[in-house]
Amino acid sequence: MAMSEPIPSPEARPDVERLRGYSAPLEGRRGLLRLDFNENTIGPSPAVTEAIRSFPADQIAVYPEYDGLREAVIANLQSSPAGLAQPLSVEQVGLFNGVDAAIHAVIHAYGASGDTLLTTSPTFGYYAPCAGMQGMAIEAVPHDMPGFRFPLEAMRTSLQRGPKILMLCNPNNPTGTRLSAENVLQLATSAPDTLVVVDELYEAFTGDSVLPHVDFAVHTNLLVLRSLAKTAGLAGLRMGFAIGSAGVVDRVSRVTGPYDVNSLAVTAAFAALSDQPYTDDYVAEVLRARDYLVTVLTRSGAVFHCDGGNYLLLWPRSPAQQVEQQLRDAGILVRSMAGKPQIDGSLRVSIGTLAQMQTFWESYRQLDG
Template sequence: MSQAARPLTNAGAPAARPAVETLTSYSAPLEGRRELLRLDFNENTIGPSPLVANALRRFSSEEIAVYPEYDGLREAVVRNLTETGCRAGLQADQVEVFNGVDAAIHAVFQAYGDGGDVLLTTSPTFGYYSPCARMQGMEIEAVPYEGEAFAFPLAAVQAALTRRPPRLLLICNPNNPTGTRLEPETILALAASAPQTLVVVDELYEAFTGDSVLPTADFAATPNLLVLRSLAKTAGLAGLRIGFAIGHADVVDRVSRVTGPYDVNSVAVAAAFAALADQSYVDAYVAEVKRAREWTLVALQEADVRHHCDGGNYLLIWPKQPVQHVEAELRAAGILVRSMAGKALIDGCYRVSIGTTTQMQRFMQAFLPLER
């Protein structure tokens, strides 16, 4: 149907593509969160490195007035990845920078997803994958996690790859929100078994578990593998939106083709350089989150609270009272958590991001009285 012949919406405006007309936009309740203890969106809870703050203070008027420049940023990402365990030999043309990993995910679907193609993923998982697939008119096969431990449904995923090879296989590792972890060797084997499928591994929370494929991935041997990383969860740049895609140069090139020329702004670029130069800050924050995670798990076990925690900087809690009531009471106490109401397999619980030990002690002091 030509654009002129498209039907009108109820308001009289031209209708969008059919895939968009049936789409519900992905949105998150982000307003009114400042000055509260943010345990709802898995962000860094203490802020970025002092080097980042210094870089932003030095940001000049001229830098604001000109278009962003990216010279050296991909090389800085490569250096950082190599220093933190990535397989040697990664080149700058195997990395692309995006306005957050959300933009990278969107670009992957624009570059590789088409009407009638299949997205294979798991359920429940990060909520933005499905809208991106639907934007492209793709079919979605979401395989549920297994049992009370939310084990990765490996046999079912292998069967789906054999039965009808999908265009995309998207694995969040560790998975948000279940924390399910998958060994890097298993992911590489899945990619090797399905050479016509682009296997995208969302590693936003990898730093808290150490399950990355990058130390062993050979993109020349497995060119259908793409890894997503971010500076939001560990380095504290969620508000500036910096994400990366790492893979075979040809795949990275195709994904880059569907992005705008200046999608990543100059302030974010300056912050990214500074954050990448202070890996010791990130390491210290991650170590503190791990300590806080262990403290919280002990406290929940001693209080006999039903919970689930595997990987990532978050856990799931099933409260005795309705989730909406607990969420409201915690917000009144200045603490934000995220309800999982309506999500497959985990309806009736809420997700709690893990901050510092002091922050988690504050959370437990507010939460435990609600269990009595």
Template sequence: MSAPAGQQERADTAAPAGKPAAPAPRAIVQAMKEYHPPLGGRGGMRLDFNENTLACSPAVRAALSAVTTSDLTRYPERGPVEALVAEHLGVAAEQVLLTNGVDEAIHVLCQCYLDETSEILLPVPTYSMYEVYASATGAKIVCIEADAADFAFPYERVLAAITPRTRLIALANPNSPTGTSMRREQILEIARRAPQAMVLADEAYFHFHGETVLDLVGAAEYPNLVVARTFSKAFGLAGLRLGMLAAAAESMHWLRRVISPYSVNALALACLPAALADTAYLDWYVEEVKAARAEFGAVCSELGVRTWHSDANFLLLAIGPKHREFCRAMHAHGILVRDRSNDPGCNGCVRITVGTRDQMRAAQDALRTVLQGL
């Protein structure tokens, strides 16, 4: 399994005797990828960020109301809630780390395992924050493009790209912005072929897909497997910024040394147990989204708009050269959507989050009107 970056001294960073060491700037800094979330002007139906489009569980609201002003004076303690999450998921408590959203989880992995001597493998298009955080470490970013015709996972090309310098492989399953997924056995074979690297299975959209490798976290055969989950999507807690990592206890030892001890806030920790307990609400919302996804996809087909099979809570639409006009027109009709034309292989594509059936029927009406206008 990969050793964390920076655990060995480097001769080229040693300071002359009697003189303090100065931070050595990395050449990669000039090429760092930045992310500027287009969060302004989001008045309308939120079909742009893959959030829960309705509400969190009513039980979460009750838990939030029970937080006292005295509770807010204390530093948050994530340990007891991590143990509860571990029990909920069927893994050991020492294998779970709660994070400030999956973004922090990715950041921690990159800081722990990447440096300027290493490589990260990214099947693209994919979630942009992998590249953002990896670029800050100076690691070489190796992108492997998906099949152009159907965005199928480039499994054989990923295997061929593994080298002794590979230290992290990020696999979003299902993927964003495409919604496509990979087979469980493919993830496990990649982990077997790259024992020197951490293999991240980012299962942010797990609830809309249902397949996981979480049951093999910590297994002797896969010590390098790490799974990410989020509570921002199906659970509807995006505003509380709450995610998690599950990995072997040995890996967690290093990850806990990198993460801030208080990065998960007290409100998030107070609300998560209630969210986990209300399985009825979660199951209802997930089934509602799945039904709406099938219905909206059928309407797109009827209107002659190509979509790709999605196992997530969104669909990618091939709009074509007028993708910008399409997004503006949908916004004018009160529907927010996301232009993904800048993603590799996605020129002319727009992503639409899937909400409830009622919400998506309103989106269908807007879609018909906008397409006629274009």
């Protein structure tokens, strides 16, 4: 019997065919010191572990329920030292399968072919493919140099052209660039027809959140993204939130599945939110470790940049990708920023505990000291 010719697969939408997807080398990381993806490096609260261990087996067969989780998020935000500018209702909190899913939903809900997504450059790499799959144009404004300062005047000029969405990573990954809440609100006020999305995944390491200052009844075009990945240690379970006016949260939630957030993530989120002291202690340890690493790098004459977030940029004397591989061989993962504008040739190094950063420094200085 003659072999049939293979049937060509159908083409996707042109926007998807042209798309270069976001990729992250996440395999082969177990058992290594993970300083490459800005994760919590010690794991979640024991309360989270116990909650997962106690999860009833029969509930795995049941669709997840979210009763009380939005209220727990609001209570957690309200009890923080800075608090909230205005009380939040449960309709103002959206639940997502990680902030990546929230970003995708925001752009899916508000971005259309021919619209513009405005952001900075370099920034988190997932914004661009999400915008691209919607056929959006992407305008990325370079940071002001030296020092990777936020390009405030250039951003104001770009906003006058009426982009559909402004994505602000604050503090910015990977440069650590910070923008004050006052300036965030000024940008949102100046562009009422633009949805201003503030990605605050690393806010805990700087305290720059806009939430203690924003009244969503006034700034209805502002949406804040938060996560339990970087601080509370739930990156593997995917738990993200979107906080804003009820109308915006509703529209963004419409384009997600009804049960996108799984039951284990919900259980873990309740436990993590109930043990805020654990998260606070971890953040404080990261800040101590960051101070240590900045001190030893400065004394050594290394070229680096450190501002906000649980990470810094480091320019080794040897080629960055070579040093990245040598560190991996030594059991330490960092991430090369090869090809990224303004930071090509650098390594992004996540900050963990003091002991972990001492381990990193001992290996790094022998390789490139």
